[in-house]
Amino acid sequence: MTRLTEQAFELAKQRYADNGVDVEAAMEQLDTIPVSMHCWQGDDVRGFENPQGALTGGIQATGNYPGRARNASELRADVDVALGLIPGPKRFNLHAIYLESDGPVERNEIEPQHFANWVSWAKERQLGLDFNPTCFSHPLSADGFTLSHADERIRQFWIDHCKASRNVSAWFGEQLGTPSVMNIWVPDGMKDVTVDRLAPRQRLMQALDEVLSEKLNPAHHIDAVESKLFGIGAESYTVGSNEFYLGYATSRQTALTLDAGHFHPTEMISDKISTVMLYVPRLLLHVSRPVRWDSDHVVLLDDETQAIAHEIVRQKLFDKVHIGLDFFDASINRIAAWVIGTRNAKKALLRALLEPTGKLRAIEAAGDYTARLALLEEQKSLPWQAVWESYCLRHGVPVDAGWLRNVRDYEEQILSQR
Numbered sequence: 266m267t268r269l270t271e272q273a274f275e276l277a278k279q280r281y282a283d284n285g286v287d288v289e290a291a292m293e294q295l296d297t298i299p300v301s302m303h304c305w306q307g308d309d310v311r312g313f314e315n316p317q318g319a320l321t322g323g324i325q326a327t328g329n330y331p332g333r334a335r336n337a338s339e340l341r342a343d344v345d346v347a348l349g350l351i352p353g354p355k356r357f358n359l360h361a362i363y364l365e366s367d368g369p370v371e372r373n374e375i376e377p378q379h380f381a382n383w384v385s386w387a388k389e390r391q392l393g394l395d396f397n398p399t400c401f402s403h404p405l406s407a408d409g410f411t412l413s414h415a416d417e418r419i420r421q422f423w424i425d426h427c428k429a430s431r432n433v434s435a436w437f438g439e440q441l442g443t444p445s446v447m448n449i450w451v452p453d454g455m456k457d458v459t460v461d462r463l464a465p466r467q468r469l470m471q472a473l474d475e476v477l478s479e480k481l482n483p484a485h486h487i488d489a490v491e492s493k494l495f496g497i498g499a500e501s502y503t504v505g506s507n508e509f510y511l512g513y514a515t516s517r518q519t520a521l522t523l524d525a526g527h528f529h530p531t532e533m534i535s536d537k538i539s540t541v542m543l544y545v546p547r548l549l550l551h552v553s554r555p556v557r558w559d560s561d562h563v564v565l566l567d568d569e570t571q572a573i574a575h576e577i578v579r580q581k582l583f584d585k586v587h588i589g590l591d592f593f594d595a596s597i598n599r600i601a602a603w604v605i606g607t608r609n610a611k612k613a614l615l616r617a618l619l620e621p622t623g624k625l626r627a628i629e630a631a632g633d634y635t636a637r638l639a640l641l642e643e644q645k646s647l648p649w650q651a652v653w654e655s656y657c658l659r660h661g662v663p664v665d666a667g668w669l670r671n672v673r674d675y676e677e678q679i680l681s682q683r
């Protein structure tokens with residue numbers, strides 16, 4: 266396999282060179298773009314605070330594939346398997362409910378010490394960590410409101426949780442030498458026709474302002490806010506809509522999170538990138554795959570994933586876009602889900618880096634739309650797969666679906682015993 270891969274790579278390199286593309290440069294660039302893998306694929310978004318509790322907030326993990334991680338050690342072991350099968354730089358994205366503690370810790374009292382094991386683990390693997398306050402699956406979010414709650418006491422609880430989360434996030438950044446991107450997503454919304462659509466939004470805006478009031482070192486921590494169209498049980502009104510957060514991030518200059526599953530079915534986040542980057546300093550992407558609803562299926566190498574990667578590469582947004590993943594499929598092997606989704610995100614980036622963008626831009630600027638379409642289509646059948654396999658080889662991970670054997674072995678030996 267190795268020799269064939271190398272031969273195919275040499276031919277592919279030549280083929281791309283004929284097209285004006287430097288394959289080595291593309292691979293080098295790919296090595297500077299981390300993809301942040303989300304912890305919640307490993308255990309169906311349960312966390313370790315109250316794993317037997319229900320997942321609420323209008324999100325759902327469907328399926329009951331055996332072997333989900335039941336504690337932090339199992340989750341770390343599972344992620345380690347996935348990390349070893351994905352080439353290039355990765356980060357890891359934690360939710361607050363993945364804390365570790367001997368006794369119960371209220372959300373508004375979380376501290377860096379509760380994530381000390383995660384930081385040691387990340388240090389050993391030279392991974393950056395990202396973070397999320399968890400504003401769901403809790404008695405005080407049971408009626409569907411958190412930061413926009415009408416009850417000041419409940420609202421304050423969630424404000425304090427988000428503030429505590431910022432401290433944890435900044436500590437990650439300080440410890441690991443790379444800023445932690447902290448994404449605030451709240452499920453707040455209503456199931457049915459809502460009369461006062463304004464007041465909850467006013468409260469959310471004020472609550473967020475209070476959360477962000479302390480200035481933190483941007484070398485350690487980056488604030489991001491995530492909009493949504495609707496949730497299960499909150500179909501009629503979402504307080505933190507797209508327009509709400511676009512306005513918020515623009516006026517406060519926070520990062521904006523675009524989740525591929527959080528828009529109308531025919532709306533694509535790839536087309537939003539060039540718009541929002543005019544107004545916000547940074548973007549956090551939740552690369553996902555909506556199927557009918559925000560169903561968080563595993564990321565495919567499909568048109569939208571490719572279009573997202575093209576936007577990042579064509580606009581050279583490498584320092585401004587943080588690429589995170591967001592899916593939680595409990596119907597297939599969860600480690601395989603991580604590997605499939607993350608490898609696909611990276612394949613899309615590589616394909617985008619192998620595009621002769623300068624040439625295509627010139628053709629477009631000259632108004633030759635026939636050539637633009639012809640060349641764009643021809644790109645699709647160039648031998649990018651040979652470059653991908655070589656990239657995997659250089660990173661010491663399986664070049665093809667051979668990685669599935671590793672996952673199956675682990676499933677037989679470890680997951681099946683849970």
Ligand SMILES: C[C@H](O)[C@H](O)[C@@H](O)C(=O)CO
Pocket residue numbers: 305310324397450491493524551559591
């Ligand atoms: C678990 C995550 O916080 C969640 O998926 C969020 O990012 C989201 O997209 C909610 O729909």
Ligand SMILES: [Mn+2]
Pocket residue numbers: 491524551591
């Ligand atoms: Mn998301």
